[in-house]
Each structure stands twice: as C-alpha cells, then as structure tokens.
Amino acid sequence: MARHVIAPVDELPPGTRKFLEIEGRPIAVFNIKGEYFGLMNRCPHQGAALCEGPLIGLAQSKDPGEIEYTKLGEIIRCPWHGWEFDIRTGQSYCDPRRFRVKAYAAHVEPGASVVKGPYVAETVTVKVESDYVVVEL
Numbered sequence: 807m808a809r810h811v812i813a814p815v816d817e818l819p820p821g822t823r824k825f826l827e828i829e830g831r832p833i834a835v836f837n838i839k840g841e842y843f844g845l846m847n848r849c850p851h852q853g854a855a856l857c858e859g860p861l862i863g864l865a866q867s868k869d870p871g872e873i874e875y876t877k878l879g880e881i882i883r884c885p886w887h888g889w890e891f892d893i894r895t896g897q898s899y900c901d902p903r904r905f906r907v908k909a910y911a912a913h914v915e916p917g918a919s920v921v922k923g924p925y926v927a928e929t930v931t932v933k934v935e936s937d938y939v940v941v942e943l
C-alpha cells in the first residue's frame with residue numbers, strides 16, 4: 807500500500823475537496839470538519855464524476871412526520887441521477903447491499919515524517935516544517 811502526499815494541509819480547508827489522479831484512478835479527497843477522506847470519483851451507477859456533486863446531509867425518519875437531518879456535509883449526491891453516498895465509507899443510501907464507492911484512507915502527516923518516507927510525493931514539494939494530507943492506495 808503506497809502513501810501519496812496530495813497537498814499541504816493549508817490547501818485543503820474544511821468543506822473543500824481536491825481532485826486528482828493517483829495510479830490511474832480518479833480520486834477526490836475531502837476535508838470534512840478537519841477529517842480527511844478519499845473517494846473514487848466514479849459513480850457505480852453509470853460512471854458520473856460523483857465527487858463533483860453537492861455535499862448534503864442525511865434525512866431520516868423513525869416516525870411519520872418526524873424527520874431528522876444528520877451527517878450534514880458528509881453525504882455526496884451524484885450530479886447525474888442523485889444517488890447519495892457516505893463520504894466516510896463509500897456506502898450507498900440508494901441500495902447499500904449492491905452499490906458502494908471505493909473509499910480510501912486519508913490523514914495528516916508532519917513534513918518530517920514525509921521526508922523520511924516511504925511516501926510518494928510526485929506533485930507536492932515537501933517541507934519539514936509543514937503538515938501534509940496523505941492518501942493510502
């Protein structure tokens with residue numbers, strides 16, 4: 807499993823996402839309230855660029871007339887037909903048993919660790935005094 811350095815932490819503030827291609831795969835990395843998540847940027851329904859869709863929440867109901875809105879900003883809605891996926895896990899809310907988007911672990915590493923390796927930093931210049939977002943593939 808390779809660890810890819812994708813950006814300095816400052817370039818990916820909360821609520822933003824970064825698109826990139828790693829090992830030939832289209833991927834987006836999200837910062838959700840300070841936590842980082844990688845997701846394949848291809849919808850399992852008909853192949854849309856899923857991660858270009860809007861970030862929404864999850865509406866659930868235990869009883870008629872009662873709607874609870876949770877996971878605000880943690881669900882992505884496909885821009886083509888509206889299927890919804892959990893960014894943390896890739897789980898589909900349309901058909902959880904059949905459809906899932908590949909999710910990738912992402913986290914922050916200090917520059918000092920990145921410099922020691924083993925990391926792939928093809929497009930990012932690494933400085934020891936900075937922190938970096940890393941995705942595992």
Ligand code: FES
Binds near residue numbers: 888889
């Ligand atoms: S391609 Fe994503 S919902 Fe159809």
